Amino acid sequence: MEYDPASESAPDISGRGRSRGFSALRYKFENLFKSRDLYLGLFGIIAFVGTWHLLTGVLTLPRFEKLPNPVAVLTEFTSRHPVFGTSIYAPQYYLHILWSVWRIIEAFFLATLLGVPIGLFMGWKKVFKDYTFPILEMLRPIPVLAWVPLAILMWPGREAPIIFLAFLASFFATILNTLLGVESIDESYFRAARCLGSRPRHIFFRVVIPGALPFIFTGLQIGMGVAWFSLVAAEMLSGEYGLGYLVWDSYVLIQYPVIIIAMVTMGVTGFLFSLLIRMVGNALMRWTVREAT
Amino acid sequence: MTDKSSTKKFAGTNSAAPSGDGRIEISNVTKIYDPGGVNVCAVSDCSFDIEAGEFCVVVGPSGCGKTTLLNAIAGFHSISDGEIRLDGDVLCSATKMAEPGADRMVVFQNGALFPWCTVLKNVMYGPSVQGRMTSHQARAAALDILRELGLSEIGDAYPNEISSGMRRRVEIARALINDPKALLLDEPFRALDALTKGVAQEFLLQAYDRMKKTVFFITHDLEEALFLGTKVVIMTTRPCRVRKMITVDLPRPRTYKVRSSKRYLELKREVFDAVHEEALKAFKAGERELA
Numbered sequence: 001m002e003y004d005p006a007s008e009s010a011p012d013i014s015g016r017g018r019s020r021g022f023s024a025l026r027y028k029f030e031n032l033f034k035s036r037d038l039y040l041g042l043f044g045i046i047a048f049v050g051t052w053h054l055l056t057g058v059l060t061l062p063r064f065e066k067l068p069n070p071v072a073v074l075t076e077f078t079s080r081h082p083v084f085g086t087s088i089y090a091p092q093y094y095l096h097i098l099w100s101v102w103r104i105i106e107a108f109f110l111a112t113l114l115g116v117p118i119g120l121f122m123g124w125k126k127v128f129k130d131y132t133f134p135i136l137e138m139l140r141p142i143p144v145l146a147w148v149p150l151a152i153l154m155w156p157g158r159e160a161p162i163i164f165l166a167f168l169a170s171f172f173a174t175i176l177n178t179l180l181g182v183e184s185i186d187e188s189y190f191r192a193a194r195c196l197g198s199r200p201r202h203i204f205f206r207v208v209i210p211g212a213l214p215f216i217f218t219g220l221q222i223g224m225g226v227a228w229f230s231l232v233a234a235e236m237l238s239g240e241y242g243l244g245y246l247v248w249d250s251y252v253l254i255q256y257p258v259i260i261i262a263m264v265t266m267g268v269t270g271f272l273f274s275l276l277i278r279m280v281g282n283a284l285m286r287w288t289v290r291e292a293t
Numbered sequence: 294m295t296d297k298s299s300t301k302k303f304a305g306t307n308s309a310a311p312s313g314d315g316r317i318e319i320s321n322v323t324k325i326y327d328p329g330g331v332n333v334c335a336v337s338d339c340s341f342d343i344e345a346g347e348f349c350v351v352v353g354p355s356g357c358g359k360t361t362l363l364n365a366i367a368g369f370h371s372i373s374d375g376e377i378r379l380d381g382d383v384l385c386s387a388t389k390m391a392e393p394g395a396d397r398m399v400v401f402q403n404g405a406l407f408p409w410c411t412v413l414k415n416v417m418y419g420p421s422v423q424g425r426m427t428s429h430q431a432r433a434a435a436l437d438i439l440r441e442l443g444l445s446e447i448g449d450a451y452p453n454e455i456s457s458g459m460r461r462r463v464e465i466a467r468a469l470i471n472d473p474k475a476l477l478l479d480e481p482f483r484a485l486d487a488l489t490k491g492v493a494q495e496f497l498l499q500a501y502d503r504m505k506k507t508v509f510f511i512t513h514d515l516e517e518a519l520f521l522g523t524k525v526v527i528m529t530t531r532p533c534r535v536r537k538m539i540t541v542d543l544p545r546p547r548t549y550k551v552r553s554s555k556r557y558l559e560l561k562r563e564v565f566d567a568v569h570e571e572a573l574k575a576f577k578a579g580e581r582e583l584a
């Protein structure tokens with residue numbers, strides 16, 4: 001039998017790689033509780049809520065008297081029989097979250113699925129960019145709210161316009177960042193790839209895509225942010241479920257604590273989505289994650 | 294696998310095309326850049342030959358057109374006049390631009406290892422895209438070459454996890470695995486500190502002694518030129534043409550000790566004299582420092 005280095009070291013390499021990624025994660029997690037950052041962050045939140053309570057509950061200053069104070073919000077939020085029907089025990093609350101989350105997922109996936117390939121292609125083929133870039137730059141600055149009438153005229157029903165609006169903002173951000181990502185790739189990588197005997201498809205899959213990946217993920221983060229922004233605006237205008245609708249409906253019905261509950265829920269949900277994207281990004285871009293040693 | 298006739302190659306390399314001799318003839322090459330209608334003559338009527346298997350070092354003041362010459366051989370841009378031949382075949386001429394290919398491997402000034410690939414994947418890249426090996430064979434060949442060059446420890450590290458000196462070595466390994474006819478290096482050790490540079494140079498010499506590929510090596514470090522080269526070509530200030538050629542008859546294999554030999558010091562003197570004059574001219578012409 002001849003010695004075959006590949007069969008011996010192949011599993012070793014992938015195994016070591018995986019355990020390294022995992023140990024880095026555990027290291028980070030353990031250090032989280034040791035570091036000051038966590039406690040400083042917690043202190044910041046407590047100070048913020050304290051000030052809010054002081055302004056709305058204790059001092060009731062003129063501009064703040066109508067705002068719900070944190071105690072009222074928390075009472076409503078944790079009550080088994082909420083006065084305004086929105087608490088962690090109310091199925092209705094989760095229904096609103098689910099509707100918004102589902103719409104975001106649809107809009108965001110559509111935007112990514114279309115935006116990333118278009119952006120990659122624009123960066124890859126100069127001619128395609130020459131055709132499309134002026135249109136992109138003309139449409140991109142239009143605020144999403146200006147699209148509302150067209151969205152309603154264009155799409156049937158109640159759901160499609162909402163998703164379209166959330167999609168639109170995310171779509172532009174994704175295209176632009178992907179394009180910038182391709183253009184940020186150093187020329188010497190293309191030269192090296194050609195030198196090593198690459199065909200165009202190799203350059204596309206092995207240089208353009210991985211090279212643009214850091215920018216693509218920045219674009220997806222921004223895209224997720226603006227998708228939430230437009231979604232809430234759209235839900236306020238038309239809808240019967242969703243966190244944006246809940247905010248507006250509670251305002252109309254003078255159920256002020258619910259406004260805060262919905263707002264915080266949006267914040268937390270948006271943050272979780274952002275975190276998810278970052279985690280997927282880090283998993284795909286192992287080379288940018290420096291080992292914690 | 295244990296074919297004695299291929300001792301010049303690394304164990305893992307077996308290119309489809311038989312490796313030729315790698316003789317490069319540069320005849321009357323002129324390159325005029327034309328940015329915004331202003332003609333910049335970077336290389337003018339430059340001719341010299343590099344013998345097969347020769348380690349040719351090109352030195353010259355910054356901005357004299359060395360990189361321009363290398364890029365023309367590599368196929369990254371065209372030339373305005375003259376022609377360059379590789380083993381007798383016209384590589385590029387006034388009417389034809391060279392295609393980049395695995396027979397002329399470039400090691401870049403600032404390094405161009407793909408940061409998104411591990412060291413092993415970087416080294417495997419050439420054989421696997423050229424389709425001359427299955428990915429399994431490419432992996433085996435890459436592991437072989439890494440082991441022979443003493444780099445097997447870092448196979449699964451990403452380029453940003455290893456030192457810059459290591460990166461240069463890996464880049465040389467990535468080039469050599471393709472069994473090129475010629476190796477083109479554009480100031481590869483420029484950014485390294487003196488100690489790392491010494492080690493990297495010895496690494497390149499060892500690889501050269503084993504492979505005996507034609508090497509086209511650009512530098513502006515004269516000591517480096519003498520230490521590495523078989524032939525040192527000294528260029529004039531822009532436009533670039535040959536001022537002087539010096540054969541470095543120091544014995545191989547060379548180690549750092551060669552730098553204190555009598556012959557080395559004689560040669561050093563000769564080179565410094567030739568270069569000093571050119572440097573002075575370039576300085577007076579106020580040439581902007583170029584990377």
Ligand SMILES: Nc1ncnc2c1ncn2[C@@H]1O[C@H](COP(=O)(O)OP(=O)(O)O)[C@@H](O)[C@H]1O
Nearest residue numbers: 326328333335355356357358359360361583584
């Ligand atoms: N793409 C370009 N466009 C116009 N001028 C260039 C270009 N590249 C290089 N030059 C000019 O050609 C000359 C030689 O450049 P280069 O070959 O990079 O020099 P070296 O590598 O010897 O330092 C320089 O004066 C530079 O200004």
Ligand SMILES: [Mg+2]
Nearest residue numbers: 359360583584
């Ligand atoms: Mg240069």
